[in-house]
Amino acid sequence: MTALNGILKDRVLLIFLTSLVLTVFVPDLFGSYWAIVALNLMMWVSLTQSWTLFSGMTGYISLGHVVFYGIGAYVVASTFKVLPLWVSIPLGGVVAGVLALLVAIPVLRVRGPYFVILTFGLAELVKYIVLNVETSIGKSSRLLFGAPTIETLLYIMIGLAVIATLMTKLVSQSRFGRGLSAIRDDEITAETVGVPVVKYKITAFTLSAVIPGMVGGVIALKSTYFEVLQVFNPVISFTVVTMAIIGGSGDVRGPFMGAAFLLLLSELFWATIPQIYMILVGLFLIVFVVFAPNGIAAILWPARSRDSQ
Amino acid sequence: MDLLLSPQLLFSALVLGSTYALVALGLNLVYGTMRLLNIAHGDLIMVGAYAAFWFFTLSGLSPIIGLPLIALICAGLGLILYFAIFRHQLENVHPVERIEANSLLLFFAVSVIVQNVVALSFSGSPRAYRHLDEVYYLLGVSMTGNRIAALVVAVTLLSAVVLFLNRSHYGLSISALIQNKTAAKIVGINVSKIQILSFTIGFAIAGVAGALISMTEQISPFMGFPFTIVAFVVIILGGLGNIKGGIAAGLLLGFVEIYVVVLTSANFRSILIYGLFVGVLLLRPQGLFGKTRAS
Amino acid sequence: MNLLEVENIGKNFGGVRALDEVSLMVDKAETLGLMGANGAGKTTLFSVIAGHLKPSNGIIRLKGKTITGYRPDKVCRLGIARTFQIVRPFIGMSVRENVEVAILFGNSGYDSASSLGDRAMDILDDVGLQGLSETSAGKLTLSARKCLEVARALATGPEILLLDEVMAGLTPREVDDMIEIIQRIKLQRRLTIVIVEHVVKALNQLSERVVVLHHGKIIATGSPPEIAQNIDVREAYFGVSDT
Numbered sequence: 093m094t095a096l097n098g099i100l101k102d103r104v105l106l107i108f109l110t111s112l113v114l115t116v117f118v119p120d121l122f123g124s125y126w127a128i129v130a131l132n133l134m135m136w137v138s139l140t141q142s143w144t145l146f147s148g149m150t151g152y153i154s155l156g157h158v159v160f161y162g163i164g165a166y167v168v169a170s171t172f173k174v175l176p177l178w179v180s181i182p183l184g185g186v187v188a189g190v191l192a193l194l195v196a197i198p199v200l201r202v203r204g205p206y207f208v209i210l211t212f213g214l215a216e217l218v219k220y221i222v223l224n225v226e227t228s229i230g231k232s233s234r235l236l237f238g239a240p241t242i243e244t245l246l247y248i249m250i251g252l253a254v255i256a257t258l259m260t261k262l263v264s265q266s267r268f269g270r271g272l273s274a275i276r277d278d279e280i281t282a283e284t285v286g287v288p289v290v291k292y293k294i295t296a297f298t299l300s301a302v303i304p305g306m307v308g309g310v311i312a313l314k315s316t317y318f319e320v321l322q323v324f325n326p327v328i329s330f331t332v333v334t335m336a337i338i339g340g341s342g343d344v345r346g347p348f349m350g351a352a353f354l355l356l357l358s359e360l361f362w363a364t365i366p367q368i369y370m371i372l373v374g375l376f377l378i379v380f381v382v383f384a385p386n387g388i389a390a391i392l393w394p395a396r397s398r399d400s401q
Numbered sequence: 402m403d404l405l406l407s408p409q410l411l412f413s414a415l416v417l418g419s420t421y422a423l424v425a426l427g428l429n430l431v432y433g434t435m436r437l438l439n440i441a442h443g444d445l446i447m448v449g450a451y452a453a454f455w456f457f458t459l460s461g462l463s464p465i466i467g468l469p470l471i472a473l474i475c476a477g478l479g480l481i482l483y484f485a486i487f488r489h490q491l492e493n494v495h496p497v498e499r500i501e502a503n504s505l506l507l508f509f510a511v512s513v514i515v516q517n518v519v520a521l522s523f524s525g526s527p528r529a530y531r532h533l534d535e536v537y538y539l540l541g542v543s544m545t546g547n548r549i550a551a552l553v554v555a556v557t558l559l560s561a562v563v564l565f566l567n568r569s570h571y572g573l574s575i576s577a578l579i580q581n582k583t584a585a586k587i588v589g590i591n592v593s594k595i596q597i598l599s600f601t602i603g604f605a606i607a608g609v610a611g612a613l614i615s616m617t618e619q620i621s622p623f624m625g626f627p628f629t630i631v632a633f634v635v636i637i638l639g640g641l642g643n644i645k646g647g648i649a650a651g652l653l654l655g656f657v658e659i660y661v662v663v664l665t666s667a668n669f670r671s672i673l674i675y676g677l678f679v680g681v682l683l684l685r686p687q688g689l690f691g692k693t694r695a696s
Numbered sequence: 697m698n699l700l701e702v703e704n705i706g707k708n709f710g711g712v713r714a715l716d717e718v719s720l721m722v723d724k725a726e727t728l729g730l731m732g733a734n735g736a737g738k739t740t741l742f743s744v745i746a747g748h749l750k751p752s753n754g755i756i757r758l759k760g761k762t763i764t765g766y767r768p769d770k771v772c773r774l775g776i777a778r779t780f781q782i783v784r785p786f787i788g789m790s791v792r793e794n795v796e797v798a799i800l801f802g803n804s805g806y807d808s809a810s811s812l813g814d815r816a817m818d819i820l821d822d823v824g825l826q827g828l829s830e831t832s833a834g835k836l837t838l839s840a841r842k843c844l845e846v847a848r849a850l851a852t853g854p855e856i857l858l859l860d861e862v863m864a865g866l867t868p869r870e871v872d873d874m875i876e877i878i879q880r881i882k883l884q885r886r887l888t889i890v891i892v893e894h895v896v897k898a899l900n901q902l903s904e905r906v907v908v909l910h911h912g913k914i915i916a917t918g919s920p921p922e923i924a925q926n927i928d929v930r931e932a933y934f935g936v937s938d939t
Contacts, residue, residue, distance in 0.1 A: 210679065370514075
């Protein structure tokens with residue numbers, strides 16, 4: 093409960109969460125175009141915060157975050173009009189969590205760069221398996237008629253962004269979070285001083301999969317159709333990693349800064365010349381990895397980021 | 402049974418396998434000497450393929466004749482990347498785990514940039530060209546000229562590289578560095594010079610592989626990734642940094658893929674490749690044919 | 697009853713027998729010295745006891761309970777702490793934070809009654825690192841890093857401390873300080889210590905009993921003076937170049 097007390101006293105966090113919640117007024121004040129932009133922003137904030145919960149804290153960089161998003165979308169799309177959305181969206185989160193739990197034990201034994209490429213390969217493998225399943229039952233894409241309005245979906249997504257932020261913050265301030273940071277610094281030393289490394293890695297990996305599972309479901313509803321290659325697109329993983337690194341994962345505002353920054357770039361270039369956007373994303377990733385590995389947050393709020401490291 | 406033993410199928414498997422061996426060879430050189438996993442490797446293959454396409458389309462230059470030029474382009478790209486990005490990592494970043502993680506992200510960024518620069522310059526739509534596509538019959542096998550050429554070039558280049566690594570001064574230095582970095586330093590090998598050399602050779606070989614692939618397959622700016630994965634599967638199967646093991650594994654994968662596709666359907670190709678990829682990483686990261694050299 | 701029992705432990709690496717039927721007993725509050733040339737199997741034995749390596753055969757018991765094959769974190773929480781010959785601090789954390797992690801996760805049964813920071817400072821006091829508490833662990837000198845290894849092991853609240861060459865590379869002055877620290881913490885906390893050390897003087901001064909390993913086998917056991925007289929040991933250990 094001390095962690096919860098800490099949260100209530102954390103002014104930066106409260107201001108940040110309040111501003112996330114204030115996004116509910118965007119549709120009324122600025123119209124539906126900006127409602128979609130706000131929805132996208134909240135989606136990336138949720139995904140990046142949840143990525144930080146595992147990869148940011150343990151240093152196990154996952155390039156396969158999209159798999160949880162895709163599975164959540166698949167659950168919602170394949171149970172559309174069968175299950176009510178208040179069941180199917182959380183179910184997407186649960187299924188993503190279960191998938192993470194199942195693969196965690198073998199996957200987390202692999203370390204370093206092999207873990208990174210393994211997560212990527214695993215996400216692609218799941219993509220092709222789902223694709224083959226869908227093709228064999230003759231459903232290469234599914235239309236989702238009668239999905240909720242953008243406003244409703246925005247409210248759900250804001251909720252997910254707030255939960256994702258709170259989860260990451262709570263974990264980072266807890267004993268659990270201390271253990272994860274110890275794993276990031278030196279896994280052998282961590283287990284030598286009693287950190288239950290296997291249990292902690294599996295728990296963090298599973299927790300970080302739940303939010304993207306639900307986000308994927310909401311986004312499938314937003315686009316009103318489901319297409320395997322689109323919801324399992326590795327570019328989504330790449331974007332999440334880039335956002336987390338550009339923003340910095342030492343401060344709750346980091347993932348938000350990263351998401352907002354890339355979204356701004358995409359607003360400027362995606363519609364006209366998407367390749368320019370992708371090239372810029374790549375260049376920014378290089379610049380940040382080489383020159384500012386702790387991201388925008390560490391530049392804007394240096395002391396604070398260090399404290400929460 | 403007849404189908405499985407048909408010389409036609411064997412020929413296809415041999416062509417594919419030798420291409421895979423070549424694709425993986427470049428990655429293995431970079432990994433072996435620098436311990437960096439280059440996930441942009443497939444994109445260099447794509448660059449080689451585009452270079453071959455444009456030389457042929459604009460000036461009628463046969464990719465076979467143009468191979469040195471294509472190799473030079475990719476080698477140049479490698480040099481630029483090395484000096485612009487990776488030298489800084491290798492010299493200034495500690496510990497090794499940090500370099501490895503950073504380099505993966507950097508190669509990922511390079512991959513995205515290269516793909517999109519090519520897509521921006523030449524559009525994202527697939528292209529192909531016809532060259533040496535006359536059919537020959539040999540021992541009852543029908544083979545097109547370009548596939549024979551690809552096979553001959555791949556086998557020649559593979560043998561040349563193995564000879565180079567076993568016989569020449571620089572080649573032996575590369576082999577020594579792959580075996581043991583500390584020992585290589587002690588016996589007076591200039592590690593960073595040899596790393597630059599193998600980085601460049603690795604990129605050049607990728608370019609050549611791309612040129613060969615462009616003669617028989619459609620090319621597109623996003624064709625590279627599957628080749629990166631194939632290369633990883635091959636070098637992990639063959640033992641990371643183990644050059645000969647990698648060549649054997651490349652041939653093996655070519656055979657496995659052709660036979661799986663024939664026995665099931667082409668839909669399973671991706672599942673096969675990614676399944677093998679995940680499987681080898683989970684079960685036997687030290688490789689099937691060799692001991693791990695990663696310490 | 698013996699606190700720690702090692703019974704017929706063997707460990708193979710490929711074809712190499714790193715440990716061969718090693719058996720030893722450690723009594724409560726005893727200090728046992730482990731001697732042997734490089735490659736004799738001392739660190740391997742520590743890794744097997746601490747759970748970093750699984751033995752090929754044999755049994756390890758703590759207070760009569762079999763703990764063979766337990767994961768390192770579980771072994772730590774049962775009260776066995778080790779240091780590393782090649783120091784492994786959490787380089788992204790300060791000295792104090794290094795110790796705090798060990799308090800939070802070790803055997804000491806942390807409760808929030810006393811402040812975590814205060815308890816970490818007490819331990820840093822004991823090893824003489826109080827002045828460096830806020831320094832990043834990556835920036836310490838070798839001797840401070842060695843002290844941090846000891847402090848972090850101590851912070852897990854162990855009954856048994858496995859010290860792996862904590863004096864290697866230190867100046868004679870620093871060795872004397874370290875001997876004094878180890879003697880003090882041992883008395884204060886009634887610790888049982890197993891110590892691997894190449895500095896023979898330190899080993900003799902600290903140990904009540906010495907075990908000599910040679911090519912993975914125990915070739916002698918006895919008090920420090922007995923060991924010094926032992927012919928086998930002289931040939932095997934002092935005769936072999938000690939690098």
